[in-house]
Each structure stands twice: as C-alpha cells, then as structure tokens.
Amino acid sequence: MTDHSLSRAGDKLSFWHRLSWRWQRFGNTSVAASSTHCQSQPEAVTLRLNCTVKRGDFCLQLNDTLPLQGITALFGRSGCGKTSLLRAIAGLDRHANTHIRFGSITWQQDRDFLPVHQRRIGMVFQESSLLPHLSVQQNLLYGYQRLHARQPIALKPEQVITLLELTPLLSQRPEQLSGGQRQRVALGRALLSQPQLLLLDEPLASLDQQSRNDILPFLQRIAAKTGIPMLLVSHQLDDVVKLADQLVLMQNGRIHSQGPLPQQLLRPELAASGALSLLHANHSASQAHLLTLSIGQQQLQLPAPPFSQPNYRLRIQARDVALSTQPIQDSSVSNQLKVTITGFHPAPHPAETLVQLDLAGQPLQALLTQQSVERLGLQLGQQVYAQIKAVALD
Numbered sequence: 001m002t003d004h005s006l007s008r009a010g011d012k013l014s015f016w017h018r019l020s021w022r023w024q025r026f027g028n029t030s031v032a033a034s035s036t037h038c039q040s041q042p043e044a045v046t047l048r049l050n051c052t053v054k055r056g057d058f059c060l061q062l063n064d065t066l067p068l069q070g071i072t073a074l075f076g077r078s079g080c081g082k083t084s085l086l087r088a089i090a091g092l093d094r095h096a097n098t099h100i101r102f103g104s105i106t107w108q109q110d111r112d113f114l115p116v117h118q119r120r121i122g123m124v125f126q127e128s129s130l131l132p133h134l135s136v137q138q139n140l141l142y143g144y145q146r147l148h149a150r151q152p153i154a155l156k157p158e159q160v161i162t163l164l165e166l167t168p169l170l171s172q173r174p175e176q177l178s179g180g181q182r183q184r185v186a187l188g189r190a191l192l193s194q195p196q197l198l199l200l201d202e203p204l205a206s207l208d209q210q211s212r213n214d215i216l217p218f219l220q221r222i223a224a225k226t227g228i229p230m231l232l233v234s235h236q237l238d239d240v241v242k243l244a245d246q247l248v249l250m251q252n253g254r255i256h257s258q259g260p261l262p263q264q265l266l267r268p269e270l271a272a273s274g275a276l277s278l279l280h281a282n283h284s285a286s287q288a289h290l291l292t293l294s295i296g297q298q299q300l301q302l303p304a305p306p307f308s309q310p311n312y313r314l315r316i317q318a319r320d321v322a323l324s325t326q327p328i329q330d331s332s333v334s335n336q337l338k339v340t341i342t343g344f345h346p347a348p349h350p351a352e353t354l355v356q357l358d359l360a361g362q363p364l365q366a367l368l369t370q371q372s373v374e375r376l377g378l379q380l381g382q383q384v385y386a387q388i389k390a391v392a393l394d
C-alpha cells in the first residue's frame with residue numbers, strides 16, 4: 001500500500017469511527033422534536049476547491065476552502081452557479097484545471113480524476129430519481145446491496161428506515177407516494193450508499209409548503225443523528241434559516257462569502273430576500289402555556305410549542321423588531337431586550353435602514369425608517385431596547 005492510499009484509508013477509518021460513535025451515542029430511537037443543534041458536532045471536514053469551469057458565457061471560478069459541518073446552505077440568485085458547483089464536486093462533469101480535495105482525499109487533480117461512484121457522495125435532486133418498477137424497500141436496498149464487501153457499513157437499512165419513518169411505505173411503489181415521501185425515500189437511498197458527504201440540490205423545490213415543512217425535520221434529524229455533512233442548494237431563504245448552520249453565498253460563478261448563518265444573514269446582499277435574524281436560545285421554563293427562553297442573561301416568553309426541547313432556533317424578521325432608547329412600560333409587546341447598536345446598513349427601500357444589533361454576542365437586526373433612526377438619534381455603540389413583536393420557533 002502506498003503512503004497516499006494509506007492516508008486515504010486512515011481518513012476513511014477515522015470518519016467511520018466518528019459516525020459509528022454517533023449512532024451508539026444517540027441509540028436507535030426516533031427523535032421526537034427537533035432539537036436543532038447537535039450537542040457535539042464532529043469536526044468539520046474541509047472541502048478544498050480550485051477550478052475554472054466554463055459553460056457557454058458562464059464561468060465558475062473558485063479558489064476556496066469550505067469547512068463542512070452540519071448543514072451548509074449554498075444560496076444565490078438563479079444562474080449564479082450553484083448546480084455547476086455541486087456537479088463539479090460530485091464529479092458528474094469532468095473539467096480540466098480542477099483541483100478538488102475532500103479531507104485528505106484528492107478527488108481531482110487535473111487529469112487524476114476519482115469517478116463519482118468512488119467519491120462516497122450521496123445525492124438528492126429536485127426530482128427524486130427512484131426506480132419506478134421497484135418498491136420503496138427495493139429502491140432503498142438497490143445501491144446498498146451493491147456496496148463493496150470491504151466498505152465499512154455505518155448506516156444499516158433498519159436504522160435509516162427508522163430515522164426517516166419509512167416503515168409504512170416499504171411495499172409501495174414510487175408512483176403511489178407523495179412528492180415529500182418520494183424525497184424521503186431518495187434521502188434514505190442516498191444514506192444507504194454510506195456517504196461521507198450529502199449533496200442536496202433543491203430537494204424541496206418541487207414540494208408544496210406543507211410537504212416542505214414535513215420534510216425539514218427529517219433533514220435536521222439526518223444532520224443530528226448521522227453527523228454526515230450536507231451541502232444544500234436552496235432558493236428559499238426561509239428554508240435555509242430553518243435548517244442551515246453555515247451559509248455560502250454565491251454570486252456570478254464565485255463564492256462571495258461564507259460563514260456561520262447568523263452572521264451571514266447580516267449581509268446586505270440577502271436583505272432583498274427579506275432581512276431576518278437567527279438567534280439561538282435555551283429553554284428556561286414552561287408554565288401556563290408559556291415558554292421562557294434565555295439568551296445570555298436575558299429572557300423572552302413565547303406561547304409554548306407542543307414539545308419542549310433544550311434549545312431552539314428563533315427566526316425574527318427585521319421588520320418585527322422595534323427600538324426605543326428607554327424601556328417601554330405600557331406596551332402589549334412583552335419581549336423587550338437590551339441590545340447594543342453595531343451598525344447601520346441601507347435597506348432595499350430607500351426610506352428604510354437596517355440597524356444591526358448585538359444581543360449577548362448574537363447578531364439581531366431591526367428594520368426602521370430612516371426618519372425613526374434620526375428622530376431617536378441612534379448612534380453606533382449605543383445601548384437601546386429591542387421590542388420583538390413576533391418570533392418563529394424551530
């Protein structure tokens with residue numbers, strides 16, 4: 001065995017060791033509510049991309065390193081190159097001048113090209129490509145039974161079927177399933193290929209809102225229970241905010257910026273999609289149908305959801321945040337938190353301003369009219385009170 005193949009083998013073994021450990025730790029039971037953050041995320045796997053890909057007038061030009069951990073959303077305008085990037089990563093298209101490395105494994109170095117079936121990638125696309133003449137069970141097992149005998153198996157069929165709640169569907173054929181059910185089976189089939197990376201190209205795009213909402217928790221479960229990093233292309237900022245840990249923003253064939261989702265949401269380029277913030281809060285108490293959450297030393301109260309969980313993601317539209325220089329006593333808005341102004345940015349409408357705030361180390365933004373900013377005399381570094389009118393809980 002060469003040094004190179006030894007390092008590949010070592011890399012694979014450590015990956016599967018981590019994955020098996022997660023299964024032992026979480027057990028084989030179904031997760032009821034989505035506690036959206038893993039208590040202990042495995043280390044990020046580094047995806048190194050260096051390529052120049054021309055497609056007609058379009059050019060995908062990358063010289064970037066993506067640390068993949070949990071769910072990484074790839075977001076950008078139509079035609080900016082998201083699918084081209086996923087195809088290059090997967091090895092579906094073969095281009096010269098391309099260098100792609102996943103962890104310590106080189107997938108492509110110019111002409112040295114590891115084909116798609118050897119990259120240990122699971123893929124799910126907008127339209128599930130289930131085999132129509134096979135049952136759900138046969139579809140799930142199709143690739144699994146063809147796995148190489150020496151390939152380590154971390155995800156067994158019964159675990160995947162439990163995780164994705166596929167038992168009632170096993171004997172059905174794809175045409176008997178709803179769009180959301182088909183995508184769940186496609187996810188199951190992708191997981192059973194024992195991937196080290198999941199590439200999801202708009203897997204929710206063909207679904208209606210209800211089906212989208214039904215499938216989101218399954219994506220969260222996959223991230224929480226398997227630890228397999230996911231690269232998810234989505235057009236819907238709302239879906240991204242519900243799911244992702246990291247956000248990669250693409251523009252004109254390049255990676256414009258990347259980083260943790262809460263910080264990326266402050267990017268002015270995203271304001272046109274509806275400025276919003278993501279806060280992480282911990283469960284503090286539940287009483288009289290009210291849930292009390294803590295963010296740092298401060299608390300906020302919300303109508304209690306059916307299931308409580310240790311931590312929550314809160315989605316807050318910037319236009320649902322008002323600011324005052326003094327605490328307001330007589331108001332129906334009960335959630336009033338002390339924040340510090342960290343920035344002012346132009347909003348899509350010229351009469352409005354996005355005010356960026358720090359709330360116990362987490363970013364929050366408020367959309368105010370420029371007139372209100374001037375009337376209140378708001379300044380950088382000033383401590384003010386944020387009245388939060390509406391919160392969506394995940």
Ligand SMILES: Nc1ncnc2c1ncn2[C@@H]1O[C@H](COP(=O)(O)OP(=O)(O)OP(=O)(O)O)[C@@H](O)[C@H]1O
Nearest residue numbers: 055056057058076077078079080081082083084085
């Ligand atoms: N086979 C092809 N031949 C020539 N040009 C192509 C080909 N495929 C894609 N393109 C062009 O490459 C550019 C990027 O396409 P790509 O599908 O990667 O973008 P995208 O960001 O995924 O778009 P969308 O969000 O609409 O799916 C587009 O301008 C597209 O017209």
